[in-house]
Amino acid sequence: MGILDSLSTPVIIAPMAGGPSTPAMVTAAAEAGSLGFLAGGTSSVTQFRTELAQVSGRFGVNLFRPQEQKPTPSDVDEVAGLLTQAFRGYGLGDPSVxxxxxxxxxxxxxxxxxxxxxxVISCTFGIFTPDEFATLHQAGIQAWVTVTNEADAHAAERAGADVLVVQGPEAGGHRSTWSLTEEPDTTPLEELVRAVVDKVRVPVVAAGGVTTRADVRRILDLGADAVACGSAFLLADEAGTSAANRELLLSATDRGLDTICSRGFSGRYARGVATRFVKENDSLPPVYPYLNPMISPLRAAAGATRNWDYAYCLVGAGIDNINQGSVKRILSTMNPSV
Structure with missing residues (x-):
């Protein structure tokens, strides 16, 4: 029996880098018959080692592939210049690279x-090498690859992926394009799932804006074997979502805030709360991963005055359907079999 067949729910908790995914959330997922992922992409090696030791039960790990393209110095300088006036307005001096x-x-x-x-070990922003695929399979670990288009789905299957995580544009967080400068596919998740499941022989896990039981049922009916949901668990008791982002998510609808896919979050396309900065800078040069550490002093200073213009809150479509409570309770509300 495969991993997906052995779960008591077709809802998997997707990895959410930067804090929301915690060992407590991953353990809670296992206890509820689901599968959760430690999000090791942006954590330090020390933090990652610590979190691995804190998880119990069956779990997955997500890692970010090394970035082969280096942002050009002129693009990085351009972004620093763009931030200068706001930095000075908060008495922060000039931004540093x-x-x-x-x-x-x-x-x-x-x-x-x-x-x-x-x-499972899953891969974002690219694909495992042949040697890495071999290492995983020899260790009895499934290799999952995140894809955003049909071509990458076929390439991942040919290379040895055990499961394809098909990510639509509605997904919160970063689009898992395989290069920094690639313009992400805008095919809606439902169309992408239809296109992929008919042409591959490996299981498909669909991701992107799935926040309700009806969403889950609709995607499964298209042929997906499971769904991966991240945004639906951002307000879970076990999530490491910051207090500021919890407040922003809870008030987003009242504030008239929706989500947007923009380079203004990190210098690489990602979907999150459409703050003023990310809306005005959706065509920012591809400077990932420079933007986040560069802008973080401004985000902190502005947030301290309850100015949300520079907030960093990655979340997918369906922001008004995110529930609070335990991981177990949220999973039960989404399970189409319950």
Whole structure:
């Protein structure tokens, strides 16, 4: 029996880098018969090692592939210049260009993840190498690959992916394009799932704006084997979502805020709450991962005055359907079999 067949619910808790995914959430998912993912993409190696030791039960791990393209210095300088006036307005001086790790700590995190023997290791922003696929399969670990278009789905299947995570444009967080400068596919999730499930032989997990039981049932009816939901769990008791982002999510509808896919969050296309900054800078140069550490002092200073213009809150479509409560309760509200 495969992993997906052995779950008591077709709802998987997707990885949410930057804090929302916690060992407590992943453990709670396992206890409820689901599968949760530690989000190791942006964490330090030390933090990742610590979180691996805190998880119990069956779980998955998500990692970000090393970034082969380096943003051009002129683009990074352009963004720094764009931020200068706002920085000075908060008495922060001029923004500084940070030192970044384009490898995302991949080699050490991959080694630690394999040693921890999770049920799954999934890959974002690219695909495992042949040697990495072999390592995972020899260790009895499934290799899942996140894809955003048909071509990548076929490439991942040919390379040895055990499961395809088909991510539509409605998904919160970063689009899992395989290069920094690639313009993401805008095919809606339902159309993308239809196109992929008919042409591949491996299971498909669909992701993108799935927040209700009706959403889950509709996507499964299209042929997906399961759905991966992240945004639906941002307000879960076990989530590491910051207090500021919890407040923003709870008040977004009243504030008239929706979600947007923009480079203004991080310098790479991502979907989140449509604040003034991300709306005005959706065509920002591809400067990931420089933007987040560069703008973080401004986000903190503005947030302290309850100015949400620069807030960083990644979330998918269906923001008005996000529920609170325990992971177990939210899973039960989404399970089409209940």
């Amino acid at each position: 940070p030192t970044v790790d384009l490898s995302n700590g991949w080699e050490e995190k991959f080694r630690l993840a394999v040693a921890a023997r999770p049920a």
